[in-house]
Amino acid sequence: MSPLSVTSIAVSSQKGGVGKTTLSINLAHAFARVGVRTLLVDADPQGSVGHSLTRQSRLLSGFYDFLLDPSLPLEPLMVATRLPTFSLMAAGRASEYDVGGNGSHLARVRAFLRGVAASGIQICLIDTAAGLFGISGDVVAACDAILIPQQAEPLGIRSVPKLLEELDRLRITNPRLNVLGVCLSMVQADLPESRGVAAALRQVLPPGWVCETQIPRDALFVRASARGLPIGALEEGAAVQALFDALRDELAAKLSHHAG
Template sequence: MISIAVSSQKGGVGKTTVSINLAHAFARAGFRTLLVDADPQGSVGLSLTRQSRLLSGFYDYLADPGIPFERLLVPTRLDTFSLVASGQAGDYEVGGAPTGASLSRVRSFLRTVEARDFDICLIDTPAGLFGLTADVICSSDAVLVPQQAEPLGIRSVPKMLEGLNRLRVIHPGLAVLGVVLTMVQQNMEESRESVIALRNLLPEELLLRTLVPRDPLFVKASARGLPIGVMEEGTGALAVFDSLRSEIEAKLNITSKAAQVG
């Protein structure tokens, strides 16, 4: 199993949108995919199932690792795509530095997921690089960094990457997949310039080629509890997230089940 933490320096950059739609793209490609909502705000759950506030989930497992995993698992209409909501135990410590006990429980959770024969586990984390997010990153195989294509946000990217390099001291095997630019508006000069600025700032291997546009369909999809690709008008979004999935597959040297069959 490949575990991927989806993390950002600050909130509001499209992290949950990327997590949901990238997980859906992996599932459509034949990977048995689990999307875990590790953000106490429960954004993934609220986007995909209105009952998420009532479900046991990730934080409940951290509070009590003896909880049956099947109680956490939420199936979707796509048999290769399942969810784990954030859960009820919201008093789990999300701040501070990674600790042995916290790391142990997150890693235990991921071993439990792997034992259920999932191929991909995507984890939507709280913003920042401390506490629970650091625990998740230091337990995952890889990390993906969504970043809004706007001038102020671009300036924070080097700090985010420096923070990830510090976490690699704890977890040397961590693969930094790079930055994926979100909320790109090709009709706005500042957004276009932000894309160019980041391309000039980062090594080529740290900036993914796929650009995620700002699209009102993301809001409509969330209101209906669906990935955008399921919407009738979502063909373009399907292509965007299939492109992002393909880039990540190449970086991790994995092959989609559809390609294997072909």
């Protein structure tokens, strides 16, 4: 990957409460821990990533500050972490930015991604607000790929037709949008209803869309968030971190295949 090449991945879902921010944080950490220069961007106006990782997030400038003023240099908005290859960008002044309107943000998001590429970042994960419309839809339309977290519950299957409809609409703007997959989260292995969601989704989604790696419901996520850490930074988090490492490798293979 050249210094001016970045792969941008929107982590987006139709509804909230599906583990999207948890997935974004720990997947970004999984890429960074193998030496990939990774930026995790909080594009959720509620600042979910920032709240999970730093108590100072409300004081930080970030993504929406750039959208308000695209002349801002990006690198001062990137917050370093203990891992040299892992940087964060807070949401910033989201309350001052009009997040509505499909298509109205596209040029600014594309300018943002060009700036990220120029900074030497290799993977840019963008945690969006729920819904594939407004600013979230434009972030997806500007990105190379989308990863869709889906809570492992039967009710989620009912939203699939709407999901496919929204992705078709976004692909009008970006025909090259790569759907990396639907990643099941909050899986409860002891419940047959939860275990059966993957099989049910494979029947209604295109082949290969359901990720092989599944993320369980685990109290360790709450503990990690309370300490402002990705789960891999906890001594007891190795087993769950291994799942995010597996997901990273699964997605990297899909990205490589798509690029080829």
